[in-house]
Amino acid sequence: MVAACLSLLMVCGTAAAEEASTHLNESLTATAEANKWEWTIAPYFWAPSVSSDVGAGPGLKLHVKAGFSRIWDVIDFAGMGVVEARNGRVVLFSDLDYVKFSDKVTVQPGLSANAGAKVWQWTPAVGYSVYWSDASNIDLMAGARLWSVSTSADVFLGAQELLGFHGSKTWVDAIAGAKAQHAFTPEFFVSGWVLAGAGGSDYTWDLMAAAGYKFNPRFSVMAGYRAEKVKYSNGGFIANPSFHGPILGGLFKF
Numbered sequence: 001m002v003a004a005c006l007s008l009l010m011v012c013g014t015a016a017a018e019e020a021s022t023h024l025n026e027s028l029t030a031t032a033e034a035n036k037w038e039w040t041i042a043p044y045f046w047a048p049s050v051s052s053d054v055g056a057g058p059g060l061k062l063h064v065k066a067g068f069s070r071i072w073d074v075i076d077f078a079g080m081g082v083v084e085a086r087n088g089r090v091v092l093f094s095d096l097d098y099v100k101f102s103d104k105v106t107v108q109p110g111l112s113a114n115a116g117a118k119v120w121q122w123t124p125a126v127g128y129s130v131y132w133s134d135a136s137n138i139d140l141m142a143g144a145r146l147w148s149v150s151t152s153a154d155v156f157l158g159a160q161e162l163l164g165f166h167g168s169k170t171w172v173d174a175i176a177g178a179k180a181q182h183a184f185t186p187e188f189f190v191s192g193w194v195l196a197g198a199g200g201s202d203y204t205w206d207l208m209a210a211a212g213y214k215f216n217p218r219f220s221v222m223a224g225y226r227a228e229k230v231k232y233s234n235g236g237f238i239a240n241p242s243f244h245g246p247i248l249g250g251l252f253k254f
Contacts, residue, residue, distance in 0.1 A: 037087045044249030046078040046226060047071055050101050054115040054151050055238030060165055062115040062153055064103045068245065076100040076116075080226075080247070091127035091139050093179075096120075097228070099243060102152075113155045119241060120148040121228075123175060123195070123206075136182040145173045145197060145204060147230065149239040167237045171200025173230075187214045191222070204230040210247065220251040 049068050055061045066074035078099045085092040102116025125143025132138075150168040154161055175197030183189040192209035210224025227244035 037085050038253060040082070040084045040086075040251055040253050042082040042084075042222070042249055042251045044080045044082070044222075044247045046080050046097070046099075046243075046245060046247050048075065048078055048099065048226070048228075048243035048245035050074060050099075050241060050243055052101070052117065052241035053238050054117055054153055055233070055236055060153055060155070060236070061238055062105050062107070062113055064101065064105060064115050064117075066101075066103060071245065074101050074103045076102060078243075078245075080249075089129035089132050091129065091141070093123070093125040093127060093141060093143070095123040095125075097122075099241070101241075107155065111155065111157055113153055115151075115153045117152070117239060117241065118150045119239070120146075121230075122146045125175065127179070136180070138178060138180045140176075140178055141193070141195065142176045143174075145175045147171050147173070147201070147232070149232070151237065151239055165236075169232070169234055169237050169239070171232065173197040173199040173201050173204050175204070175206075177206075183214075188212070189214065189220075192224070201230050201232040204228075208247070212251065218253050220253075221249070222251060223248050 049066055049071055051065045053061055053063050064074065080095065080097040083094045097120070099119045100116070102114060105113050105115055107113050123143060123145045125141045127139040127141040129137045129139050148168070148170045150166070152164070152166045154164040156162065175195050177193060177195035179191070179193035181189060181191040188211070190209070190211050193206070195206040197204055206228045208224065208226040210222045212220050212222035214220040224247050225245070226247050229242045231240040232238075233240070
């Protein structure tokens with residue numbers, strides 16, 4: 001009788017321990033899932049039209065403008081890449097852009113100039129989802145935008161170069177705004193952002209809207225439109241480019 005009771009107690013104890021272990025594992029798994037960061041890497045090709053004043057020296061201000069029909073003549077390269085990390089409602093965001101453009105402009109009859117610029121822009125930001133569901137999110141964002149711009153202007157009389165100015169500046173703007181995403185179906189979604197700021201520049205703003213298709217949980221494609229503007233001047237250095245045009249890219253999640 002005593003042996004039977006001891007055996008029953010051992011069985012009950014083993015079952016209780018197994019149940020406790022199961023609950024512990026489930027709790028640890030839930031905690032791990034709650035603390036899991038989801039990463040998105042999204043390289044894009046950007047084909048923007050450009051309008052910009054270029055000034056690299058005292059008294060020399062040239063204007064470069066090219067619509068969509070001339071972007072292949074004026075835009076030497078344009079690309080962008082976004083990296084995002086999300087844990088629940090918390091978002092870490094990084095956007096890196098590079099645009100290089102150049103054009104030949106007429107200063108006056110017989111006098112021409114080759115004007116251009118290289119524009120680097122990096123935006124690190126943090127965000128919080130004020131609305132978050134399985135299908136949608138609206139994130140309020142705040143961060144900084146680092147600019148590094150190099151301008152050049154070489155003036156020619158006929159084929160003879162008369163003078164050349166080259167300059168570069170780096171500055172930082174505070175930036176804030178919102179970005180959002182909504183899935184209409186498990187495959188089709190739309191996304192975009194609205195950002196604006198100032199600080200080192202007089203002002204800057206940035207708009208993006210796109211539609212995407214999810215092939216699987218790890219890979220999607222997106223196509224849309226982006227417009228960006230900054231206004232900056234410091235002495236004879238002038239850089240106020242405005243870019244806007246279509247974007248095409250892929251999203252990789254892990």
